[in-house]
Amino acid sequence: xxxxxxxxxxxxxxxxxxxxxxxxxxxxxxxxxxxxxxxxxxxxxxxxxxxxxxxxxxxxxxxxxxxxxxxxxxxxxxxxxxxxxxxxxxxxxxxxxxxxxxxxxxxxxxxxxxxxxxxxxxxxxxxxxxxxxxxxxxxxxxxxxxxxxxxxxxxxxxxxxxxxxxxxxxxxxxxxxxxxxxxxxxxxxxxxxxxxxxxxxxxxxxxxxxxxxxxxxxxxxxxxxxxxxxxxxxxxxxxxxxxxxxxxxxxxxxxxxxxxxxxxxxxxxxxxxxxxxxxxxxxxxxxxxxxxxxxxxxxxxxxxxxxxxxxxxxxxxxxxxxxxxxxxxxxxxxxxxxxxxxxxxxxxxxxxxxxxxxxxxxxxxxxxxxxxxxxxxxxxxx
Numbered sequence: 087x088x089x090x091x092x093x094x095x096x097x098x099x100x101x102x103x104x105x106x107x108x109x110x111x112x113x114x115x116x117x118x119x120x121x122x123x124x125x126x127x128x129x130x131x132x133x134x135x136x137x138x139x140x141x142x143x144x145x146x147x148x149x150x151x152x153x154x155x156x157x158x159x160x161x162x163x164x165x166x167x168x169x170x171x172x173x174x175x176x177x178x179x180x181x182x183x184x185x186x187x188x189x190x191x192x193x194x195x196x197x198x199x200x201x202x203x204x205x206x207x208x209x210x211x212x213x214x215x216x217x218x219x220x221x222x223x224x225x226x227x228x229x230x231x232x233x234x235x236x237x238x239x240x241x242x243x244x245x246x247x248x249x250x251x252x253x254x255x256x257x258x259x260x261x262x263x264x265x266x267x268x269x270x271x272x273x274x275x276x277x278x279x280x281x282x283x284x285x286x287x288x289x290x291x292x293x294x295x296x297x298x299x300x301x302x303x304x305x306x307x308x309x310x311x312x313x314x315x316x317x318x319x320x321x322x323x324x325x326x327x328x329x330x331x332x333x334x335x336x337x338x339x340x341x342x343x344x345x346x347x348x349x350x351x352x353x354x355x356x357x358x359x360x361x362x363x364x365x366x367x368x369x370x371x372x373x374x375x376x377x378x379x380x381x382x383x384x385x386x387x388x389x390x391x392x393x394x395x396x397x398x399x400x401x402x403x404x405x406x407x408x409x410x411x412x413x414x415x416x417x418x419x420x421x422x423x424x425x426x427x428x429x430x431x432x433x434x435x436x437x438x439x440x441x442x443x444x445x446x447x448x449x450x451x452x453x454x455x456x457x458x459x460x461x462x463x464x465x466x467x468x
Contacts, residue, residue, distance in 0.1 A: 090197060094148040096170050101143070108139055111250065112242045116144040116257035123147075124265070125196050126230040127189075129220065131213045131284040132202035133239035134255075141200055141234050144257045149198035152176050152185060154430055174199070186223060193229040203280060206429070209311040209456055210361030211240045211288035211345075221277035224268060231263040231276070233283035240288035241299040241345045244357075246310035246432055251343075253299035260284070289345065289356045298343040304329045305341035308357075310433050313454035314364035314371075316353050321371070321381045321457060365460065372464045375409070380461050382406035383453045388415035391436075391444040405447060407461050412437070414447055427462040429455045437462075 108114050112134075122128070128149060130141055138151050153173040167173060174192070176185040189199050204214040224231045238255040260283040268276060308331050309324040317337035324333050332338035339349025346355050354360040372380060386405040389397040401415025412419045412427075419439060427437045435447040435455040447455070 090148065093150070093170075093172060097142070097148040100170075104139060105143055108136065108143065111252075112136065112239075113252060113254040114140060114143070114257065115254070116140070117259070118144055118146060119259050120146050122198060122230060122232055122262065124230050125193050126198045126232045126262075127193060127224050127227055128198060128200040128232045128234060129203050129224075129280055129284060130200070130234035131236055131286045132204050132207045133211075133236055133245075133286065133288070134207070134243045136243065137202065137236060137239065138200070140236055140239070140255065140257045144234060144259065145198075145232070147198055149200045150174060150192055152189060152199065152201040176205075186219070189223065190227050193227040199229075203284070207245045208240060208288075209245050210357040211244075212358050212361075213285045213287075216277065216281055216284075218273060218277055220280060221273040224263075224276055224280070225271070225273060228265055230265050231268060231280075233260040233263075233280060234258070235260050235284055235286060237286060237291050238288070238297065240286075241292070241297070244308075244311070246307050247304075248307055248432075249301050249303060251299035251301035251304070254295075254297045287358065289358055292345060296344060299345065300343055303327075304343065305331045307432065307452040308341060310452055310454050311357060311456060312360050312364065313457040314367055316360070316363065317351060319367065319371075322383065322453065326452070368457070368460055369464055372409075372461055377409055379406040379408050381457055383449065385450060386414055387448045387450075388417065389446040389448070391446050393444070397446055405458075407458055407465075409465060412458075412462070414445075419445075421462070421465055424462065427459045429459050435459070 122145065128141065128145065130137065151171065151173045154176060174185055174188045192199050203216040203220040206214055208214055234257065236255065236257045238253060241251060242253055242255050243250050305326045305328065308326045312324055314321055315323050315333040315335060315337055317333055318335035324331055329340045330338060331341065337351050339347050339352045342348055354363065383405050386403065387399060388401045390400050391397045401417060403415040405414040410421055412421060412424055423440050425438045425440055427435065430436060433449060433453060433455045435458055438444050
């Protein structure tokens, strides 16, 4: 690919100042691999916004990244990303065949492509589900498969947090699977290898090294991820301030420098445990709720999104999800017409309708978009 020459130049030049900066900011260490030597599909777990830089510092050869189209939509940063790196845009609010085909095209043209098979950053510290299509893509591409793993990233920049913490983050190549070997494997086998290689439980890793991640306001905005109170079993009643989080019912605790949750009335010591519990409880809440709202949030901004023209504010007001409808800013969207609900960044909610219309919901205060995504999943899983 001729345009690789420009991207490779940018890749090499930016590596020089970025490497010491990243090492200073997040205490990053990785065993750098010279390569990959052949066109490769590189997959890794997704735990920080810095992950593309972290994997790039671990592999010397230039690579393209599959990135959320939301990050490439508008504004000067988006234009800079497209000009300097030419990422492959992926629409999180729908199944994006274009991104898959473009990935295969670039691999067959001799380039390396990096993607995050979870399709999303972890909210609670454990690697999320990986679609079977990742294994199909690896096999169909005809490229080598490189698995890469980042450890400690969740505590450095929890997805729900506003501020970075100083600690230690590591990255390493786990395995390299040649294309010839992939051809002999079943899709199921390839998928199992990817899941095994990139899986990270942040709290299990902490047990073996107990690193402190120092920063200010460690619990601030934790309600973005922990949306269900274990004390009163109510949605959206957790709040945070500084290192503390608390609920209207009296439950309270702190988020420590080691990432643990501490509090006399807390039944959990990790965000992973809390996340698993709230997922199980949410299923019961959805089943128990009648035709009324399952959850709601005030003062939400609804935007209509045009990939070519950008976004336009079309309303502001209450957002709620019911068994039959999703409502926001005075507009009603039947659940049966909504194709997917996704979360980008910390709490921006994206959704699309069957007719192709795309929307974005933003909030001026911390609230969980994750709970809407999970409720929608439960309502439509059958």
